[in-house]
Amino acid sequence: MKVSAFAQVAYRKFADGFEKQNDSSVTTPWSLVDPTEVRAAYKDYLDGLMLAARSGFDGLVFTEHGQASYDMMANPSLVASALAYATESEGLNVAIYPAGRSLGKSREPLRVAEEYAMIDNICGGRLVAGFPVGLMYDASINNGVPPIEIRGRFDENLALVLKAWRENDAFMFNGKFSQFECVNIWPRPQQRPRPPVWLTGTGNPATMQVVFDQDFGFNYLSWFGTKITGPRIFGRFWEMAGKLGKPLNPHQLGILQVACVAATDAEAERKYKKHIEYLFNRGPGAIAGEKLAIPGGIGLQGLHALMRDPSDFGIAHELRSVSYAKLVDVGSVIVGSVATVTEQLTELAKTHRIGNLHLMMQFGSMPRELAMENISLFGKEVVPKLKNVWKDEPHHWWPERLGGRPRYSATQPAARAMGGA
Amino acid sequence: MAGLVDTKERLVDVWGGRVKLRFQIVGTGAPLIYLHPAAGLHFDPFLATLAKRYTIVAPEVPGTSPGDGNAIHQVDDLWDLVLLYEEGIRKLGLNGTPILMGQSFGGMLAAELAAHFPAMFKKLVLFDPIGLRREGLPITNWMTTPPPALAALLFKDTSHPAAKAMFTPPADPEAAANGTAALVWALGCTGKFVWPIADKGLRKRLHRVTAPTLVIWGEDDALISSGYAKEFGNAIKGSRVEVIPNCGHIPQLEQGETALKLVNAFLGD
Numbered sequence: 294m295k296v297s298a299f300a301q302v303a304y305r306k307f308a309d310g311f312e313k314q315n316d317s318s319v320t321t322p323w324s325l326v327d328p329t330e331v332r333a334a335y336k337d338y339l340d341g342l343m344l345a346a347r348s349g350f351d352g353l354v355f356t357e358h359g360q361a362s363y364d365m366m367a368n369p370s371l372v373a374s375a376l377a378y379a380t381e382s383e384g385l386n387v388a389i390y391p392a393g394r395s396l397g398k399s400r401e402p403l404r405v406a407e408e409y410a411m412i413d414n415i416c417g418g419r420l421v422a423g424f425p426v427g428l429m430y431d432a433s434i435n436n437g438v439p440p441i442e443i444r445g446r447f448d449e450n451l452a453l454v455l456k457a458w459r460e461n462d463a464f465m466f467n468g469k470f471s472q473f474e475c476v477n478i479w480p481r482p483q484q485r486p487r488p489p490v491w492l493t494g495t496g497n498p499a500t501m502q503v504v505f506d507q508d509f510g511f512n513y514l515s516w517f518g519t520k521i522t523g524p525r526i527f528g529r530f531w532e533m534a535g536k537l538g539k540p541l542n543p544h545q546l547g548i549l550q551v552a553c554v555a556a557t558d559a560e561a562e563r564k565y566k567k568h569i570e571y572l573f574n575r576g577p578g579a580i581a582g583e584k585l586a587i588p589g590g591i592g593l594q595g596l597h598a599l600m601r602d603p604s605d606f607g608i609a610h611e612l613r614s615v616s617y618a619k620l621v622d623v624g625s626v627i628v629g630s631v632a633t634v635t636e637q638l639t640e641l642a643k644t645h646r647i648g649n650l651h652l653m654m655q656f657g658s659m660p661r662e663l664a665m666e667n668i669s670l671f672g673k674e675v676v677p678k679l680k681n682v683w684k685d686e687p688h689h690w691w692p693e694r695l696g697g698r699p700r701y702s703a704t705q706p707a708a709r710a711m712g713g714a
Numbered sequence: 715m716a717g718l719v720d721t722k723e724r725l726v727d728v729w730g731g732r733v734k735l736r737f738q739i740v741g742t743g744a745p746l747i748y749l750h751p752a753a754g755l756h757f758d759p760f761l762a763t764l765a766k767r768y769t770i771v772a773p774e775v776p777g778t779s780p781g782d783g784n785a786i787h788q789v790d791d792l793w794d795l796v797l798l799y800e801e802g803i804r805k806l807g808l809n810g811t812p813i814l815m816g817q818s819f820g821g822m823l824a825a826e827l828a829a830h831f832p833a834m835f836k837k838l839v840l841f842d843p844i845g846l847r848r849e850g851l852p853i854t855n856w857m858t859t860p861p862p863a864l865a866a867l868l869f870k871d872t873s874h875p876a877a878k879a880m881f882t883p884p885a886d887p888e889a890a891a892n893g894t895a896a897l898v899w900a901l902g903c904t905g906k907f908v909w910p911i912a913d914k915g916l917r918k919r920l921h922r923v924t925a926p927t928l929v930i931w932g933e934d935d936a937l938i939s940s941g942y943a944k945e946f947g948n949a950i951k952g953s954r955v956e957v958i959p960n961c962g963h964i965p966q967l968e969q970g971e972t973a974l975k976l977v978n979a980f981l982g983d
Contacts, residue, residue: 434858439909441786441902469790583860589902589909593783596898600891 294642294682295691297352297390298345298668299549299651301364302338305658306330307575312613317579318361319430326362333661334365339375341655341664345387346380348672351680351695352388352421353380354549354651356514357395358428359435363576369393370408377416388421388695392493392512392651395427397443398436402450402471403478406457410482418483418694423512424451425493426500430584441589444499446470459486489690489699491547496526496605497595498533504545505537508700510649510690514549516577517607518623519641525605527645543642544688547649551626551656552638554670558629564663566617569626572657578612631674638675639682648683649690721757721772728801732788735802736779738772741765745812747803747835748772749820749827751964752856752908754900758876760966763974771812773802777903780896786903792914795907796826800834813981814925815839818937818963819904822916825946828927829919838927839977840946842935842963844908845916851941857905869962870934876967920949927953928980930973932961954980 306327307315315321342353353376358364366372369391377389389412394405413420426447432438438446449468456464456476463477482488491510494500504511513526527546534541551569555561591599599605608615608623620626627637638650654671655664691697721738728735738755746768748761755774764770775795777786789795803812814835816824821843828838847853859867869877883890908914927950931943940957947955956976958969965973 433909437910439906440857441906445787581858581860583858587902587905588857588898588900589905591898591902593895593899596895597891600895 294647294679294684295351295388295544295547295649295688296676296679297354297388297649297651298342298350298655299354299392299653300338300342300655301356301358301576301653302334302366303364303572303576303657304331304362305334305571305660307362307571307658312575312579315579316581316584317363317576318358319434319581319584321360321362331365337661337664338655339372340661341668342372342376343379344665344668345654345672346376346385347383348669349676350387350672352390352651354390354392354423356392357425357431359398359431361431363572363579370405370412373412373420374408374415377412377419380419381416386695387419388692389416389419390421390491391423392425392491392514393423395431396424396450396454397427397447398432398438399446399450400436400438400471402453403457403473403476405450406454407478409454409488410458410478410480413482413484413488414480418488419692420482420484420488421491421690421692422488423491423493424454425512425514428580428585429587429590430580433587433590434584439589440587442470443590444592448503455487455490458482484692484699486701489692489697491690496522496529498529499592501530501533505534505539508689510545510547512547512549512649512651514651515607516551516573516612516625517609518620518625519548519550519645520622520624521607522605523624523641523645527647531646541646542686542689543646543648543683544686544690546645546647547651548641548645548647549651549653550638550641552634552652552654552671553626553628553667554631554634554675555667556630558633561628561630561633562617565628565659565667568657568659568663569620569628570615570617570657573612573615573620573625576657578615582610631670634671635675635678638679642679642682648686648688650679724806726802726805728805729788729794729798733776733785733798734782735776735798736774736782737802737806738774739769741767741769743768744810745769745771745808747812747814747824749799749814749816749823750774750778751818751820752901752904753897754778754904758967760970760974764977768813771803771806771808773799775900775904778896778900783899783903786906789906792826792907795823796830799823799827800831803834811836813837813839815841816843817841817966818844819908821845822908825916825920825923825950828925829916829922832922832924835925837981838923838925838950839980840927840929841965841973842931842938842940843929843942843946844911844938845913846942846945846949847911847913848945851939851945853911853938854936855911856937857901857909857911867937868964869968870932870936870960871962871968874968876964876970917945917949920946921951923950923953926980928976929953929955930965930976931955931957932963932965932968933957933959934961935963937963
């Protein structure tokens with residue numbers, strides 16, 4: 294199993310009760326902010342990821358969110374670029390893994406293709422290229438994309454990015470959302486015909502279908518309680534794999550897991566509880582629900598399913614006030630001693646056939662020292678044990694330079710035709 | 715479509731056969747084309763009354779017709795939609811030159827049609843149309859308004875029977891689920907042509923409208939400020955503007971009698 298460090302750049306100093314007056318994205322008042330703390334947040338975030346790179350983690354994973362106080366990450370390519378150079382300079386063989394640029398949001402798909410290609414050159418072929426469809430508030434409110442167009446734009450943009458990487462010759466592109474007379478990006482990625490590609494989804498079967506059609510990896514990045522949502526989402530994923538006659542290789546599936554470790558279970562709870570509650574209550578939990586589900590963003594079939602059974606979204610509706618105890622209970626966080634977290638993470642991976650764990654160890658209001666302590670202890674005591682899980686399964690969705698065995702058909706199929714969102 | 719009245723349905727092949735545009739037709743008399751708001755087509759008491767004097771011809775935005783949700787993916791933008799509506803109306807072969815009326819999203823679409831095809835319509839009636847935007851005149855994005863806040867967005871008096879009727883879900887859970895899914899999808903489909911809620915160039919085009927025009931607005935419209943009534947009035951030469959006091963976004967429902975009187979006086983015989 295590949296064990297990566299996952300992080301978001303959160304503003305860490307919102308006052309108690311912030312979430313009762315404010316959302317954590319789109320409308321969050323900048324007047325609440327201490328600029329010194331914003332600067333410190335970026336420094337600690339990058340230091341945390343670099344520490345993970347030096348502590349034996351397999352990859353560094355991060356996300357894109359515009360106008361978000363819980364993840365001040367308007368463009369993850371900037372971070373990827375910094376990490377690519379720093380890790381290359383230090384000879385750290387980790388994956389640079391933006392999870393990544395939202396293609397449902399992007400109005401400049403070739404810019405995305407170029408940036409990723411540059412990063413892959415800077416890090417010498419260690420890029421794992423993540424492409425989420427993107428959150429609706431980000432695509433539609435922040436970037437002006439009609440919700441009903443997000444999916445179609447994602448499909449077209451992805452096809453264009455892959456072609457721009459793959460083709461050696463220049464080509465004309467006459468798409469619905471963008472048109473170009475001559476596409477010939479410099480550079481192409483080091484990894485040919487492309488770096489490993491991962492899509493992020495919340496359980497939409499349409500996204501899973503694309504993953505299997507094009508031999509991508511599938512990331513499930515969720516705060517909603519894996520004990521509730523896991524059996525549904527991962528069950529659906531493997532059921533689809535089975536129906537399509539694909540091998541059930543755990544390395545095709547990745548998840549985000551908030552995880553905290555300390556000397557004992559009691560100490561872990563004492564140290565991390567309030568930072569975990571800050572993360573959920575004042576971070577992603579404080580996104581306005583109506584801005585995550587804007588009409589048009591979910592297709593008609595999905596709407597009918599959702600109206601009858603909203604369980605795919607687990608405890609999403611209560612994150613703004615959810616307690617630490619509940620978060621532990623539903624599996625949104627795994628907290629405890631080395632033995633406890635090792636056992637629970639191993640069980641999680643084995644139960645759902647997960648071959649890529651993205652551990653979020655630095656988050657919420659957590660001060661720098663505690664974050665570094667958490668990352669170090671994980672690297673030293675937990676990660677080596679987790680790496681043994683699924684060690685006999687080949688990893689086809691990881692860079693060759695890092696021991697992956699990517700496989701590509703001679704010609705990649707075009708992205709699926711435009712369909713319902 | 716929830717119906718107070720029995721309507722006839724006509725499917726018209728448009729857009730090179732890629733879309734079947736559905737019209738609901740009811741009433742007797744001269745043709746009056748009614749363009750529905752963002753939530754889709756619902757025959758209300760106001761339309762039922764008008765149907766006694768006019769033949770109401772009401773097209774549905776592709777995607778909002780039951781059983782044909784994916785039709786929306788055949789229509790890319792507002793220009794497509796305007797052309798597709800013109801084609802549908804033309805192919806219906808209506809007797810005489812129709813009156814064109816629209817509410818909110820439908821008001822914007824009506825204004826676009828009348829601007830693109832000035833000779834096509836006899837008269838134009840706009841109820842609280844969207845389509846213009848300027849600083850200082852607020853618009854609330856209905857697509858990101860939490861459901862509990864929607865009644866107050868649409869009605870000045872949320873205890874009005876029409877508000878109660880609109881926001882009381884069916885008792886049957888299956889019907890409620892279907893209704894909510896259809897409503898959300900309709901908002902998504904119509905939202906394709908207005909998102910983000912902005913001026914898509916209508917201000918530049920309104921000078922092309924030559925049909926006599928009546929603009930009616932609820933003074934207390936919380937969705938789109940009644941200040942836009944004057945904006946439309948100024949942009950459409952010779953138009954008449956009526957702002958109804960104590961009234962929200964849907965004058966035909968919240969102040970139905972007043973709205974009906976104004977419309978009748980404007981349409982004449």
